[in-house]
């Protein structure tokens with residue numbers, strides 16, 4: 001049998017499933033002494049910590065159609081009622097963004113066999129989330145990540161929790177660092193390398209759009225990490241949203257990667273991710289995105305009006321140029337990925353000729369870059385970041401009263 | 411019940427393969443089986459129009475690794491079992507230590523050394539990176555890019571608050587001037603008539619009585635976009651990125667904006683620090699101001715309502731009855747709005763049919779040659795010409811607008827691009843409602 005199903009049964013037997021806690025709590029309510037309540041909570045905290053410690057990526061990915069239904073995936077991504085940041089030792093910062101700081105963490109007071117285990121902990125401060133008007137977005141992020149846990153090319157949300165000031169998402173640690181770092185070092189990727197990453201991303205987008213109805217909305221090299229074997233892990237679901245047959249309106253993304261319909265507030269759909277994939281492949285091949293300028297307004301003017309132009313140097317093949325142009329088509333009724341066939345039409349494009357998509361999914365192709373990861377918790381592939389600034393805003397009593405109930409899912 | 415013979419053959423050969431291979435993951439095995447058959451059949455079809463689907467070759471199944479060439483270039487694929495720990499030991503960890511960059515390193519001179527030189531076993535060509543060539547744009551900022559986001563808004567129609575855009579009366583001359591000022595702007599130039607008149611109505615007067623008043627300050631958060639109605643404004647940029655107190659805090663003057671000009675449009679997209687300081691250069695200036703939330707809500711609400719309207723119209727078209735919600739919303743997304751004055755022939759009897767129409771507002775009538783009376787009346791929500799999606803038969807009647815009309819239209823090619831041929835969509839469910847009863851265009 002596969003390790004996957006073994007994991008699932010152990011998790012079940014041990015009832016470490018955070019979801020089951022409400023269950024065990026209510027059954028213990030028949031003996032409502034305060035001490036037994038206490039014991040129960042402590043036991044749950046221990047169980048939750050054990051669940052975290054036991055987390056391991058499966059050897060063989062689950063087929064996409066089973067990701068939501070298998071027990072193991074269902075165990076992942078729940079909100080934990082008992083874990084706290086004290087259960088982890090913050091080792092160093094792995095990355096920062098507009099909204100969050102992501103830490104490399106270890107278990108605090110680990111059992112002997114869990115000493116080398118590491119995770120990534122994404123920390124968002126509630127005040128910041130409120131100030132930047134991202135309350136809806138962080139809730140979407142948590143719930144979408146929970147639903148997609150188990151996809152081979154998406155970072156796994158193990159669990160989430162919160163305290164007075166912050167929201168926490170515990171993720172599997174992707175030790176290879178950002179594709180962005182490799183791209184900037186190498187200046188550009190050749191077509192085979194680009195194709196490899198593009199292929200894995202196509203499978204992610206296909207899964208998100210066609211199985212989950214989710215638009216990702218922030219594709220860029222900074223959000224693509226590599227695992228130890230050099231395969232893609234997509235992180236940062238901060239703008240991911242379940243669309244349910246409808247367009248959506250909130251402008252979000254990264255300037256160079258915004259689709260024209262997002263810029264012009266026409267209502268957008270999952271088609272924005274295909275546009276962004278075109279920009280991404282272009283940036284892989286040339287080292288810079290097709291539309292750029294110091295002033296974001298100038299980027300947007302170009303995006304809505306200018307066709308993608310290819311430099312004479314480096315050479316890009318006609319297939320690569322064609323797929324980029326087909327993705328970066330302003331008219332959505334012509335955009336590859338959005339037209340008939342969806343992701344299947346993308347997979348059939350000549351740029352991907354010869355690609356065996358099953359083999360891509362089951363990680364049978366070797367990654368073009370094998371990250372120099374020397375041990376489990378090695379973070380040398382990541383940039384270093386300055387410490388957090390002091391004098392930050394306080395999550396005041398008034399703010400708590402007004403906002404805290406929006407964070408209760410964490 | 412009987413199955414098609416091709417199906418029975420397929421299942422039989424699958425049975426054979428399953429009993430031979432005894433796979434542990436049945437679903438995956440079956441999926442592979444059919445995927446491979448399909449592949450083979452397609453290849454054969456491409457090879458020659460008359461060739462038959464290939465027979466399953468036992469030896470080619472299920473393993474097909476290693477034999478085919480690798481589209482990712484490094485020569486071989488991993489075996490199905492091994493290859494898990496291709497982690498490479500970084501030997502020279504002390505080569506480059508930059509605080510801003512990860513400390514893996516490339517060899518000098520454009521060829522790359524470990525850790526990117528191929529795989530862990532050390533065979534195969536070196537990594538597939540190309541050395542950097544000239545022609546790399548040097549102005550391009552190479553730093554990590556962070557994301558941007560506006561506040562999330564939900565369409566009024568889907569929530570319970572009753573929002574309607576603010577309206578500030580303007581004279582005809584003011585409106586004409588304003589229209590001219592914003593018509594070339596990429597944030598406005600695609601708006602339809604209703605949207606632009608709502609936007610123009612929402613612009614609010616902002617008098618700037620004195621000289622040297624800072625309307626926007628570099629580095630501050632921005633929420634408003636401004637159009638200059640009267641007076642002049644100077645634009646200053648401080649190279650430090652924000653306005654600073656002190657004598658040279660403004661930085662240098664980079665531009666002057668006069669009547670008809672505008673500034674601060676980025677604030678209509680999301681909240682970002684202002685890139686410059688804009689200050690009145692004379693007394694008694696006048697601005698028009700528009701804030702982001704108002705701007706975005708106007709656009710969002712009107713788009714949202716139009717989309718829902720189109721979707722509800724599409725639901726009524728029997729030919730498209732079997733479309734899923736998702737498909738309907740795709741079509742609604744692609745529909746284009748057109749306006750015609752009264753008396754326009756929208757489609758003409760005898761012409762080749764190329765597009766279909768939904769009547770969004772106004773009235774229209776169908777006429778057939780030799781018959782002076784209208785044979786059909788169309789009202790809001792009516793549709794015509796949908797048979798053009800199905801075949802190239804000439805239009806069986808003309809449709810002429812009776813009042814001014816607004817129609818939403820989509821061509822056959824657009825439809826097929828999005829959803830494939832209509833025939834196959836109709837085949838999903840029996841097409842029961844006779845088109846003939848409803849649509850005079852169908853009776854030849």
Ligand SMILES: Nc1ncnc2c1ncn2[C@@H]1O[C@H](COP(=O)(O)OP(=O)(O)OP(=O)(O)O)[C@@H](O)[C@H]1O
Nearest residue numbers: 095097098099100102120171173174235236556557
């Ligand atoms: N699971 C992970 N393992 C290792 N590093 C990670 C992981 N998740 C995130 N990071 C690092 O942290 C960085 C910031 O994380 P993330 O993109 O989620 O934050 P953010 O604030 O939402 O960013 P953005 O500005 O793009 O919205 C990532 O670019 C990546 O380098």
Ligand SMILES: [Mg+2]
Nearest residue numbers: 097222223236
């Ligand atoms: Mg990010």
